[in-house]
Amino acid sequence: MYLYPLWVRLWHLINALMFLILIVTGLSLQYSSVEYTIIPFNYAVSIHNITGIILAVGYVLYLFANRFTSNGQYYQFPIKGMAGRVWKQARYYAYGIFKNEDAPFPVAIGRKFNPLQKISYVFVMYFFMPIIIITGIGLFFPDLLPDKIFGMLGLHLIDLLHIFMGFILSVFMVVHIYFCTIGSTPLSNFKSMINGWH
Amino acid sequence: MKQLIIFNLIFTISILTFGQDYITEVVEHSEENSKCFYCHGSPTYSYYNDVLERKVTKRMNPYFLVDSNLYYDQNHKSFDCIDCHAYEFREFPHDNTLQMEPMPTCLDCHEGDEAMAHYNFESINDEFHESVHSTKHSDEFTCWMCHNPHSYKINARNNKNVKETIIYDNNICLSCHADINKYQLISPKVNPNVIDMHDWLPNQLEHFAHVRCIECHTHTSDNVMVAHHIQTKDKAVKKCVECHSSSSTLMASLYKFQAQENRRKYGFFNAAILSDTYLIGANRNLYLNILSGVIFGTILLIILIHALLRILLK
Numbered sequence: 001m002y003l004y005p006l007w008v009r010l011w012h013l014i015n016a017l018m019f020l021i022l023i024v025t026g027l028s029l030q031y032s033s034v035e036y037t038i039i040p041f042n043y044a045v046s047i048h049n050i051t052g053i054i055l056a057v058g059y060v061l062y063l064f065a066n067r068f069t070s071n072g073q074y075y076q077f078p079i080k081g082m083a084g085r086v087w088k089q090a091r092y093y094a095y096g097i098f099k100n101e102d103a104p105f106p107v108a109i110g111r112k113f114n115p116l117q118k119i120s121y122v123f124v125m126y127f128f129m130p131i132i133i134i135t136g137i138g139l140f141f142p143d144l145l146p147d148k149i150f151g152m153l154g155l156h157l158i159d160l161l162h163i164f165m166g167f168i169l170s171v172f173m174v175v176h177i178y179f180c181t182i183g184s185t186p187l188s189n190f191k192s193m194i195n196g197w198h
Numbered sequence: 199m200k201q202l203i204i205f206n207l208i209f210t211i212s213i214l215t216f217g218q219d220y221i222t223e224v225v226e227h228s229e230e231n232s233k234c235f236y237c238h239g240s241p242t243y244s245y246y247n248d249v250l251e252r253k254v255t256k257r258m259n260p261y262f263l264v265d266s267n268l269y270y271d272q273n274h275k276s277f278d279c280i281d282c283h284a285y286e287f288r289e290f291p292h293d294n295t296l297q298m299e300p301m302p303t304c305l306d307c308h309e310g311d312e313a314m315a316h317y318n319f320e321s322i323n324d325e326f327h328e329s330v331h332s333t334k335h336s337d338e339f340t341c342w343m344c345h346n347p348h349s350y351k352i353n354a355r356n357n358k359n360v361k362e363t364i365i366y367d368n369n370i371c372l373s374c375h376a377d378i379n380k381y382q383l384i385s386p387k388v389n390p391n392v393i394d395m396h397d398w399l400p401n402q403l404e405h406f407a408h409v410r411c412i413e414c415h416t417h418t419s420d421n422v423m424v425a426h427h428i429q430t431k432d433k434a435v436k437k438c439v440e441c442h443s444s445s446s447t448l449m450a451s452l453y454k455f456q457a458q459e460n461r462r463k464y465g466f467f468n469a470a471i472l473s474d475t476y477l478i479g480a481n482r483n484l485y486l487n488i489l490s491g492v493i494f495g496t497i498l499l500i501i502l503i504h505a506l507l508r509i510l511l512k
Contacts, residue, residue, distance in 0.1 A: 032443045093504075100512075174498070
């Protein structure tokens, strides 16, 4: 079945690339050192800024696209019974998969994501991403930040929040890539994101 | 009656709280100095002209004006003017040749000064003589070029507000480097534009507001709190990581005083910097580093075990 339209695949590809570059440059800035350098500090700042802007613009386009195309429906779910569905999926990943049980929520035209994917993607795309983008904008224009927030240096608090979100999203990315190997073959999901067919 | 009591209470608290600002400190020699300030604290002065046989009023040279408020708030506020200037200045009108009097330098008073030993004036003097200010300019470049004797007040040790210290100290540099008239007192060159010269510096305004010029333009040593060894521009700090790293050089310069008191508070590297600003790369946190490493490592381990089980139990 044809599940991933071209714009989704393009956005996903750009998003993934920017994400990887942002993680590497972000780590380079956070752990900058005189003795060893992953990427020279000034280059890391410039690359991080440019990729961050591309990611943010891509995110805004993604929001618009989700609002005006059918792709947005995949991120909607009824709250009622959600905990039970998430548990069922989690149990499958933690136990059923090793017993060769069938996936409780197999991919279908009307169901691109299983409940665990849905809830994690909603948190990532509608909660963590806005925070990391807004704090990133704050760090891009540090003179606009308030001196103090809750008695703490504004710049420090915003940067801590940015780094914390970066850490969560980095963990998500690793887990996301691993879960993508859980398909009919370990590479089938990756192929789907290239040709659009599941 | 009740309103009167409330009024009295507010008035008393106000006096106790704010009244201290109005207590005037009696400074030694202020009476003698007031005679000097009578003219040197005013835009005009008058004297009896023997040739014209009448009193004349002239405008005071603005470079000879001294702000008494600043004078009585500075390091040498207890000085009599003639402690540094010739005694003959007591006579008015002054003899014109007095203008050529040699001025003392810091070491003339402070060399071997045990009461001021912690300032290490001898090392400051050595650093100054190694600096471009001394090696590239004539003997006219003295301590007073930067440290206005009538207003200079030490900041780095006394002022807990680092931002105020930054502004104060940078204004000393800019008093020449942003003022062609003063700059050309010691150099015939055209004063380079500070903004243009730092075009390469990202977030220029942020850097100018949060570090002093000397952070990048001096060679620091352990002996002196505020480095005086100004180096040539080719030796200025240009590598970002010299400040933006856990071994930030700012701890040996701008935050030297605070750094002696606390280096790692709540696990933050270079915690003293956090009293004023936050520096990417320099203020990472030891505990958060360990925690994030443990969480990330645990997740990778779970993924590895999960993948292995998937392969083995297939």
